[in-house]
Amino acid sequence: MSSAFAQRPTDGFEDEFDLDMSYGQDPVAPFPGQEAAAAPMRPPLQFTAPAGAGPVPAPMAAPAMAAPPMAPSTLPAAFNPVGELAAAASAAFNPPAHMGASIGEVSVPRIAIHVFAERQDTLAAAERAGQDRRLSRATTQIRIGGVAAAVDTYQHEPTPPLIVVECLKDPETLLWEVDQLAEVCDAGTKVVVIGATNDILLFRELMRRGVSEYLVAPLQPLQLISAIGGLFNDPDQPFVGRSIAFVGARGGAGASVVAHNTAYAMSERIGANTVIVDYDLPFGTAGLDFNQDPLNGVADALSQPDRLDPVLLDRMMVRCTDKLSLFAAPATLDTDWDVSPEAFEEVTTRIRSTAPFVVLDLPHLWSGWMRRTLIAADEVVIVATPDLASLRNAKNMIDLIRQGRPNDAPPRLVLNQVGVPGRPEIPSKDFGAALGVHPSLTIPFDAKLFGAAANNGQMILDMGGKSKTGDAFQTLAQIVSRRELPAVAGPKGKAAKASGSKEGGSSLFGSLFKKR
Known part of the structure; x- marks a missing residue:
């Protein structure tokens, strides 16, 4: 039985404090494809996912999913991430200090967030994000295995309000795996996808399928915090200085x-x-x-x-x-x-x-x-x-x-x-x-x-x-x-x-x- 992901709300998340004079660095660049926010999306379903999920199993290896034969690609080919560099980055991760000025005031409610990562540095970034003061009210659970592990997990348990999945395969395989994830997700669940290809066509296609946000690896903690905060930002909430x-x-x-x-x-x-x-x-x-x-x-x-x-x-x-x-x-x-x-x-x-x-x-x-x-x-x-x-x-x-x-x-x-x-x-x-x-x-x-x-x-x-x-x-x-x-x-x-x-x-x- 198929179910669509929740659409992301209109983004009223703005930050007027974008200049850090003491560190002398430019604000972080917009996320890939933000200029395509007007792309067509599926209408959201009216009922929502449960507020939390049940007990989480230990980290698992990604189960095998046989993807259908791929047609000739109409999207750019994905780059091949280097595992050695990813491991080195996770060992000594130090985000730029100026990035804190670009994410504004993030307010995330008391929700469960599940992260399914493939890269070691993505795991490290998600762990640091979960410890951040801006996500102090949320409960973050991090697993390894990417989309395949998420599909296998949610065959047996309800989905949380937010799922973050990583897939470093080519765009066609990524879209196919996202469709498989939609089959096991409860309506109203928000999904953030981390991929390897920085491409506007892929971004629009993911938005059309109901994905809430698409980020390009390698990922830094404040990028993930900003994306999550934007999804749960209330445009009717009063201004926060x-x-x-x-x-x-x-x-x-x-x-x-x-x-x-x-x-x-x-x-x-x-x-x-x-x-x-x-x-x-x-x-x-x-x-x-x-x-x-x-x-x-x-x-x-x-x-x-x-x-x-x-x-x-x-x-x-x-x-x-x-x-x-x-x-x-x-x-x-x-x-x-x-x-x-x-x-x-x-x-x-x-x-x-x-x-x-x-x-x-x-x-x-x-x-x-x-x-x-x-x-x-x-x-x-x-x-x-x-x-x-x-x-x-x-x-x-x-x-x-x-x-x-x-x-x-x-x-x-x-x-x-x-x-x-x-x-x-x-x-x-x-x-x-x-x-x-x-x-x-x-x-x-x-x-x-x-x-x-x-x-x-x-x-x-x-x-x-x-x-x-x-x-x-x-x-x-x-x-x-x-x-x-x-x-x-x-x-x-x-x-x-x-x-x-x-x-x-x-x-x-x-x-x-x-x-x-």
């Missing part, structure tokens, strides 16, 4: 100051809508730094994450400038802040639907929600001072984040307060060499400039926009946002006027103590 987490390697490293000034530079110099979220509930300084009376925005959101909607989020945020909004911490000690990790995750997800960039100002503490937030963020910036304690803590953070994000670029490292008079320091070169991460930025110590900005509730770009420190924050904003500065920057001081800050600091102290 890019999250950038700032965390200090030690207390007093200045992570909050770096986060706030970088976010300000992103909004006022680059012109990107940005939201700052201050998660340091008892001691957060975002309200002070922007001379704003802190509302209980973050605290209220964490207490009722299920009720958050765009209207409620807008009421909880403080608008500092036309393009910069603030989720300030209450900064009070009369409450024991016992919040679940799930609440932090839900609030962060909801806030990301409000702006292209969300800067997370994280406190210097360690807990379950901190670990999950750092691993889930699109970008992590560790702010350290050039001393031994920062070096040790930064190394522990980088090692943990690398382990939890095997397919992402390593965290950014910012060295702050460099050049304090009379203080022995670890040189920036030695600091980066010990961590295996070159510092993205070194911020010189300037007590007068930072002190004046803090006391006046202003940003460095307003107090000293032409200083080296101001240029440093502007550069970091370009790096983490992956955007260039516009040709003409906005007038200086505009944001300071919008936020109500004044010279001399009188407005800051008045707003700080008037409610006491």
Whole structure:
């Protein structure tokens, strides 16, 4: 009894963050045949596959399937993959760091994914993809044997919502094996085919048969993650912005100051809508730094994450400038802040639907929600001072984040307060060499400039926009946002006027103590 594969939905999966300035590489090329998305397809059947599959047998060799005699080929012949190179690639696989910028925010539901591969490097890529944070909710099972093994398996068990099969044979044999797989697949099952031929005619023929996506080997983990995310992307789902987490390697490293000034530079110099979220509930300084009376925005959101909607989020945020909004911490000690990790995750997800960039100002503490937030963020910036304690803590953070994000670029490292008079320091070169991460930025110590900005509730770009420190924050904003500065920057001081800050600091102290 024949059954068709599920058609792939209309792809509303777009990514506006396509430039990684720090790595200097081009975004990954489109998958083969994307320009042929309008090719005719079978109408999808109305019922769906089961949510999961039964117990999975051990990896098996591909059973023999006698293919019919092939007619003279009308499609280009497939290339012959080299097994030795594939084995070498799987032994030392390191995907380009820039690829993370090209796949956007992938959200895959709690489904079962079965992978049937032939190449060793495809097995390795699928295994790394299954460990990725973007597929954390899905259950991935990897077997060897290609299409033949899949056909044999699903003779005896139901098919999962997604099957990934690899076939390195010629196009005619590939199409014939796909037809055999369709005979044993439940309607509604999505199928991704990995082949050896990069050809538009083959792509269109597979789409006509109901295959959801076609990828060309050799495959990299982020390619597979992107393809899976595109299949399960909901066009009606709200926009999801890019999250950038700032965390200090030690207390007093200045992570909050770096986060706030970088976010300000992103909004006022680059012109990107940005939201700052201050998660340091008892001691957060975002309200002070922007001379704003802190509302209980973050605290209220964490207490009722299920009720958050765009209207409620807008009421909880403080608008500092036309393009910069603030989720300030209450900064009070009369409450024991016992919040679940799930609440932090839900609030962060909801806030990301409000702006292209969300800067997370994280406190210097360690807990379950901190670990999950750092691993889930699109970008992590560790702010350290050039001393031994920062070096040790930064190394522990980088090692943990690398382990939890095997397919992402390593965290950014910012060295702050460099050049304090009379203080022995670890040189920036030695600091980066010990961590295996070159510092993205070194911020010189300037007590007068930072002190004046803090006391006046202003940003460095307003107090000293032409200083080296101001240029440093502007550069970091370009790096983490992956955007260039516009040709003409906005007038200086505009944001300071919008936020109500004044010279001399009188407005800051008045707003700080008037409610006491």
